[in-house]
Amino acid sequence: MPAFHLDLTACHQHLVRVRLSHTPSRSCLRLSLPSWTPGSYLIRDYVRQLEGLTVRQGGRTLEPRRLTPSRWQLELPSLEPLEIHYAVLATELTVRTCHLDGDHGFLALAAVALELEGERWTPHRLQLSLPTGWQAFVPLPEAPQGDATGAEGGGWLARDFDQLLDTPVEAGPHRAHAFSVAGVPHRWVSWGSDLQGRDPVDADPRWLKDLEQVCLACCRLMGVERPAADHYLVVLHLTDSGYGGLEHDLSTVLQFGRRSLGRPEGRRKLLQLAAHEYLHQWNVRRLRPAELTPYRYDQAVVVPTLWFAEGVTSYVDQLLPHSAGCSTEKEVLEDLGADLSRYLLSPGRRVQSLRSSSEEAWVKLYRPDAYSPNSQISYYLKGAVLALVLDLHLRRVGACLPQVLRELWASHGAGGRGYRDVDLIDAFARHAADLAVLLPQWLNSCDDPPLQAYLADVGLRLEPQLAPSQELGCRLEPGAAGLKLQRVVRDGPAERAGLAVGDEWLALDGMRVRNVDDIADLLRPQRPLSGHALLFCRDGRVRTTTLLPEAPAVERWTLDLDPASGEATAPQRQRWLTLEVP
Incomplete structure (x- = not known):
């Protein structure tokens, strides 16, 4: 041994x-x-x-x-x-x-x-x-x-x-806090402290009880009475500004920022992260893509179904605390709206399909650079958007996403049988036959799925909010000598002006610029869309170009109740948000 x-x-x-x-x-x-x-x-x-x-x-x-x-x-x-x-x-x-x-x-x-x-x-x-x-x-x-x-x-x-x-x-020199989920022993261990120097469990007496309810919501989602593990360890690293988690069969490790935890939404976000990793003891760890059965530790393996493994989990991780009674409808809609806004403001979704995002995970998602937003979309993010669409599509015919998860667990996860792309498509199509055609289209296309139409089913709509200034197609941050280009949007005004990431702006229309406020007056929405003389520095050489802004673009999207739907859709919306099975 x-x-x-x-x-x-x-x-x-x-x-x-x-x-x-x-x-x-x-x-x-x-x-x-x-x-x-x-x-x-x-x-x-x-x-x-x-x-x-x-x-x-x-x-x-x-x-x-x-x-x-x-x-x-x-x-x-x-x-x-x-x-x-x-x-x-x-x-x-x-x-x-x-x-x-x-x-x-x-x-x-x-x-x-x-x-x-x-x-x-x-x-x-x-x-x-x-x-x-x-x-x-x-x-x-x-x-x-x-x-x-x-x-x-x-x-x-x-x-x-x-x-x-x-x-x-x-x-x-830590200590463990014990709790149980459906009779299964669990331990919670924290390293690090909150902004007041306290252990998070000591600072929040209801934390373990709420966490237990979230874990039970995961069990209900999967249609089982007990967790998949017969004992479980949760480790939290509470750092200055970290975020992330990694799933294991018998445990998970979370990293969260103490500053984030101190914000009003911080507790809810930590519960969502815990829900995401806890659900992975089913989806990903035991209900596993065939390409990862068994693991090959010495090489990258193309996994076309990461959109399901991570996207579905990312979708339900916001609903699980609500299902557990730990967040309000208003809060969960705010969180869903923030993700949908982030998706709709990602130009890379027009370049990379969801299937390609899954297949290219090894070389793209975990190796981002300043130009990545222009050419790729996260399978976590777009996978969650597609999961939402699939859930609402299934609910039109009296089914739902939780049913598909449960059936896949019974057919593949419980016995350790790895699933392939065709298995997922078949599982959805058994409940809605048109998904045999629609789902592959949504996976392979760079077009958006029909979000607005599905959200209307539950009395919601996405509303655009315009930016308070003309659009430059770039992101700026203070640099050593002026404003530094941190990001350039593909096909935007900055790219058309020949600008690149790393360029430092020195003056605009002959006026020195050191921060974003210095250019705000020139970019007010009511001003004419005219060219501006830009003096900038690249690789130690000072250059000039003409920058022609566009009309204000959408700055964010909000997910709002549709007044036209009234109260008619409220029961259906409640069943959806609590992951209720029809």
């Missing part, structure tokens, strides 16, 4: 010292470090943080031969037990990397654990050495008392290498 011992006592060096003990069964042994972690579709090359790899067997040091940057081969002189030693630099605080300092340690084990060829499906042992006063929070069963695996102060057992990699490790 491969056994990992992770020493976190060198926390001020940010080094995790690893000892992997193993008794080989073959004389040629290959080792590899994963290149990515499930749930985050980007080749991260974790080997960048690995150092000092050495192998010892029977009192001698062996030299591994490197086959690729993250794969090695060992020729063994015997089948005696061996130890592999190395260290991992843990300096990056995200939910998919490692971070170790004097306050806490967090390990995404895909960045730490070497895979031994031929041992992927065998049990693995995990043990930790921690600084004084720390404890570890690990969502694995403990090693049985008296078993050899419980040596050196105990440890944990993973049924195989996949479960080991699916195990986040949080450690520090």
Whole structure:
């Protein structure tokens, strides 16, 4: 049985010292470090943080031969037990990397654990050495008392290498808060504090109760009585301004900004993030795309159905707290409206289809640059928009999205059978036959689905709000010498004037500009749409161009009740917003 011992006592060096003990069964042994972690579709090359790899067997040091940057081969002189030693630099605080300092340690084990060829499906042992006063929070069963695996102060057992990699490790002088969901034990662990320096649970006595209700709403959505996991760990990293989460079979890790939590909508947004990751224990982790069954840790895999895995989850994560009684109709409509506005203001939706967004996740979504908004659309965002359309389309014929989720869980998720694109289309078409044609069109087209028509079914409409100034087709921020171009909209006035990201504006119509207010008067909506002489700097050279603004563009969209519908649509809207099954 491969056994990992992770020493976190060198926390001020940010080094995790690893000892992997193993008794080989073959004389040629290959080792590899994963290149990515499930749930985050980007080749991260974790080997960048690995150092000092050495192998010892029977009192001698062996030299591994490197086959690729993250794969090695060992020729063994015997089948005696061996130890592999190395260290991992843990300096990056995200939910998919490692971070170790004097306050806490967090390990995404895909960045730490070497895979031994031929041992992927065998049990693995995990043990930790921690600084004084720390404890570890690990969502694995403990090693049985008296078993050899419980040596050196105990440890944990993973049924195989996949479960080991699916195990986040949080450690520090924290304390856990216990709660249960349908009788299943859960733990909540926070690292970091709110703006007043408090543990979020201590600051909010209703937090765990509301979280329990959200978790129960996830169970109701999936049509099950209990969570998919038989125990569950939630880890929160409360940082200055972070946001994100990563799902696991038996746990989730959340990152949220304390400043955001301090805002009026902050608590609701954190509940939505928790709902998103909690629902993933079904959709994504167990109800999984076939292309990810099993995972291939050394390579990117094209997954055409990420729009369903993440988009559907992103859609319902705003409705789940409302279904649980933790937010009002007004609040959930504000949140849905904000997402729809963000979608409609994304020029990249006219360039990249939803299917392409899913297929290109590895090279686009997680590698954004200043021009990305012009050429791509997030499968999270457009996937959520399509999920909304699908839900309302199904409700026209007496069905709904929750029914499709439940049926897919029964046919694919519960038995670990991976689904493909055709399985999803068939699942929707069983309830509405026209979706056999419409759904592929919506996935492959860059046109918007008919949002307004579906929203009208529930008494809603999207209303445009114009910007208070003429449109320049760019985003500006203060720079060292003037205003700096942060973003240029494709086919907009700035691009037509030959401007590029990074250009610094020095003067407009002969007047010095240092902030956006300096140009506001020239761009008032009532002024004529005339050309303006722009002096700007690029690569150390001062240049000139003529900038011709356009009429004010839509600044945002709001999701409002349609007065023409009156109260007639209120019951249907309530059933939709609470995820009620017809």
